[in-house]
Amino acid sequence: MNNIIIKNLSLMYGKKQVLKNISQEIEEKKITAIIGPSGCGKSSLLRCINRMNELIPESIVEGEILFHNKNIYAPDTDVTEVRQKIGMVFQKANPFPKSIYDNVAYGLRINGTKDKKKISEIVEKTLHDCGLLDEVKDRLNSSAIQLSGGQQQRLCIARALAIEPEIILMDEPCSALDPSSTFKIEELMMKLKEKYTVIIVTHNMQQAARASDITGFLYMGELIEYGATNTLFTNPKEKLTEDYISGNFG
Amino acid sequence: MGRKTFRENMKALEKEIISQGEMVNVALERSVAALRSLDIAKAEKVVIDDRLINRKRWNIEEQCINLLATQQPVATDLRELIAVLSISTDLERMGDHAEGIAKIAIMHKDKPLIKPLVDIPRMAEKASDMLMRSIEAFINRDAKTAKAICEEDDEVDALYDQTYRELLSFMIEDPTIITRGTYLLWAAHNLERIADRVTNICERIVFLVTGSMEEINVSNY
Numbered sequence: 226m227n228n229i230i231i232k233n234l235s236l237m238y239g240k241k242q243v244l245k246n247i248s249q250e251i252e253e254k255k256i257t258a259i260i261g262p263s264g265c266g267k268s269s270l271l272r273c274i275n276r277m278n279e280l281i282p283e284s285i286v287e288g289e290i291l292f293h294n295k296n297i298y299a300p301d302t303d304v305t306e307v308r309q310k311i312g313m314v315f316q317k318a319n320p321f322p323k324s325i326y327d328n329v330a331y332g333l334r335i336n337g338t339k340d341k342k343k344i345s346e347i348v349e350k351t352l353h354d355c356g357l358l359d360e361v362k363d364r365l366n367s368s369a370i371q372l373s374g375g376q377q378q379r380l381c382i383a384r385a386l387a388i389e390p391e392i393i394l395m396d397e398p399c400s401a402l403d404p405s406s407t408f409k410i411e412e413l414m415m416k417l418k419e420k421y422t423v424i425i426v427t428h429n430m431q432q433a434a435r436a437s438d439i440t441g442f443l444y445m446g447e448l449i450e451y452g453a454t455n456t457l458f459t460n461p462k463e464k465l466t467e468d469y470i471s472g473n474f475g
Numbered sequence: 476m477g478r479k480t481f482r483e484n485m486k487a488l489e490k491e492i493i494s495q496g497e498m499v500n501v502a503l504e505r506s507v508a509a510l511r512s513l514d515i516a517k518a519e520k521v522v523i524d525d526r527l528i529n530r531k532r533w534n535i536e537e538q539c540i541n542l543l544a545t546q547q548p549v550a551t552d553l554r555e556l557i558a559v560l561s562i563s564t565d566l567e568r569m570g571d572h573a574e575g576i577a578k579i580a581i582m583h584k585d586k587p588l589i590k591p592l593v594d595i596p597r598m599a600e601k602a603s604d605m606l607m608r609s610i611e612a613f614i615n616r617d618a619k620t621a622k623a624i625c626e627e628d629d630e631v632d633a634l635y636d637q638t639y640r641e642l643l644s645f646m647i648e649d650p651t652i653i654t655r656g657t658y659l660l661w662a663a664h665n666l667e668r669i670a671d672r673v674t675n676i677c678e679r680i681v682f683l684v685t686g687s688m689e690e691i692n693v694s695n696y
Contacts, residue, residue, distance in 0.1 A: 430547075430549070434549065458553070459550065460550065460554070461550050466550075467551060470549045470550055471548070471549060471550055473478065
């Protein structure tokens with residue numbers, strides 16, 4: 226079971242409470258979208274799931290996040306291992322200034338894989354899984370920076386997948402992309418959920434509606450509503466959710 | 476409150492539904508009056524005006540499609556839009572039923588009715604009352620009234636039963652009137668269907684208000 230179970234999670238940045246006592250189980254091999262107005266804590270919640278918030282000074286996490294029934298905030302947790310198993314894709318594609326091939330191979334190499342044949346196989350397979358192989362197969366040694374924004378984002382997803390994570394966290398992965406690249410990422414997400422649990426933070430409600438199975442609505446650090454995407458977008462239970470998704474505030 | 480454009484468009488669509496409902500109601504009353512007095516000119520007016528009801532439906536549908544494509548409504552907004560689309564389709568079909576009754580008047584040509592109409596106008600009156608109240612319930616988002624209107628369909632069904640039995644006994648007694656007797660059966664059936672479509676509208680109102688799709692009163696026919 227690789228469900229993520231969030232238990233009484235609170236997050237403070239100094240004196241400011243960003244997340245308030247959130248408890249929620251995240252379903253395995255489903256796409257869960259987190260929506261909410263700017264500043265509601267959705268990215269912070271995502272970053273808690275692979276302990277990225279620790280990089281922010283003065284951040285204090287309370288509560289637990291269980292991954293394989295083990296609290297990732299327990300003192301004996303290997304943070305690098307957590308971030309390997311729970312990968313992250315960011316708003317702005319951030320390929321390394323290296324070749325396309327090296328970007329995908331990077332994680333494997335730093336994790337100690339030396340077998341060149343194996344690396345080559347994994348690079349090819351992940352690029353293929355991300356729908357990028359046909360577009361880049363003739364220029365694997367060219368710089369990744371030359372790729373389009375959408376291709377760079379898919380490369381970053383391939384880079385995350387190469388080290389075999391179980392959970393993929395996506396923080397506004399399409400906000401800088403055009404519709405065609407956005408649809409490609411969404412199609413990729415659909416494919417990814419066969420093997421991985423995907424959690425995506427998005428400002429774009431149509432994207433949450435189109436591309437997720439489950440949606441959570443966060444407002445001022447509280448998880449107001451969480452449930453099947455179809456229900457949430459046709460008949461939400463909470464008035465706050467209704468007002469937000471209908472564009473009445475936010 | 477946000478989404479001013481969307482709200483304004485939805486208000487305009489509601490007005491269109493009220494207007495389409497009134498057009499259908501006029502067609503319904505006029506068609507039965509035309510049948511009752513075999514007033515061919517009045518019946519022809521119903522047939523001609525049905526095109527306007529059809530056109531109104533296409534206009535409403537077009538506006539709904541535009542709003543779906545450009546405003547991407549969700550939750551209550553989406554249910555409202557779907558309700559408008561569905562109600563407009565039901566109204567358009569009710570217009571067709573009224574047209575059917577008017578055509579029955581025309582089909583009588585110079586032959587008289589086989590009997591003075593009693594229950595058919597009563598059915599029409601009841602259906603018209605249900606129709607206008609359903610439109611009001613839609614505007615008021617009144618699911619309780621909508622459910623109550625659905626229950627009233629039983630009265631129309633009972634009148635249809637009565638009409639059916641009566642016409643059957645007339646036709647058994649005098650087989651030479653079977654053709655005109657059957658015409659009147661069709662007219663009664665059209666009215667029964669109009670009341671059924673009012674219950675469809677009411678089910679949409681319940682869906683709009685509660686989000687639950689349910690069949691409220693299953694007609695006997």
